Amino acid sequence: MKNKNEKMREIMALAPVIPVLKFDDPRIAVNTCRALVAGGLPVAEITLRTPAALDCISAVIKEVEGAIVGSGTVLTANMMRDCYEIGCQFMVSPGVTDDLLAASQKIDVPLLPGVATPSEAMGLMVEGFELMKFFPAEQAGGSAYLKALAPVLQGITFCPTGGLTIKNAPDYLDLPNVICVGGSWVAPATAVEAGDWDAITSLAAAASQLTA
Ligand code: 3PG
Numbered sequence: 001m002k003n004k005n006e007k008m009r010e011i012m013a014l015a016p017v018i019p020v021l022k023f024d025d026p027r028i029a030v031n032t033c034r035a036l037v038a039g040g041l042p043v044a045e046i047t048l049r050t051p052a053a054l055d056c057i058s059a060v061i062k063e064v065e066g067a068i069v070g071s072g073t074v075l076t077a078n079m080m081r082d083c084y085e086i087g088c089q090f091m092v093s094p095g096v097t098d099d100l101l102a103a104s105q106k107i108d109v110p111l112l113p114g115v116a117t118p119s120e121a122m123g124l125m126v127e128g129f130e131l132m133k134f135f136p137a138e139q140a141g142g143s144a145y146l147k148a149l150a151p152v153l154q155g156i157t158f159c160p161t162g163g164l165t166i167k168n169a170p171d172y173l174d175l176p177n178v179i180c181v182g183g184s185w186v187a188p189a190t191a192v193e194a195g196d197w198d199a200i201t202s203l204a205a206a207a208s209q210l211t212a
Helices: 002-012 026-038 053-063 077-085 098-105 118-126 142-149 169-173 189-194 197-208
Strands: 017-021 043-047 068-072 090-093 111-115 131-134 157-160 181-183
Touching (some): 002 090, 002 111, 002 131, 002 157, 017 026, 017 197, 026 043, 026 053, 026 197, 043 053, 053 077, 077 098, 111 118, 142 157, 142 169, 157 181, 189 197
Parallel strands (some): 017 043, 017 181, 043 068, 068 090, 111 131, 131 157
16 A cells, blocks of 8 residues: 555656546547646546546557556446556545455555545545545535545545636645645647647646645
């Protein structure tokens, strides 16, 4: 677990924002991730919310130089196995189950598990996790809620995700228990559908200037 925590922390330290992405088409995935890397956001979470998600992840891993690609919305052990087989560098889940934790223990790829309460975080601390996604961040209590967890859940570092924007991201990044944030705002569906890669690079460039 120590090595996986270290790997996950290294990935999360690469940029202040992890784009949360959803694609139907590998070509669009490749172009979007190239635009994000060009803007200074090399880490990407591609969610398993479309039938083409695994193909999109594979294409980005193979074709986008400098990208660190993880899978998101990993809900089951089978989904985790699929992501492992195509070479994802990390995985993100909105919560955990016993099955998912058992599957995670069998692979050397780090999982960033989602939590929304102190009890959930404490359960994962027992399993050895030091890094967690706080999800859904804005809806679950926002930066004030996460700030209140810092003195009690010492040693746990979060990536808040859900409802974040360029405006509220600094409130989270200022917290001592936040290393980076996640969000879809850097690759809005309108820009992706229009093939406006320059717009995505500009949004990524602004996001990459945020500091944790
Ligand atoms: C996630 O998938 O982690 C979140 O749904 C992303 O949330 P956002 O679209 O509000 O950034």
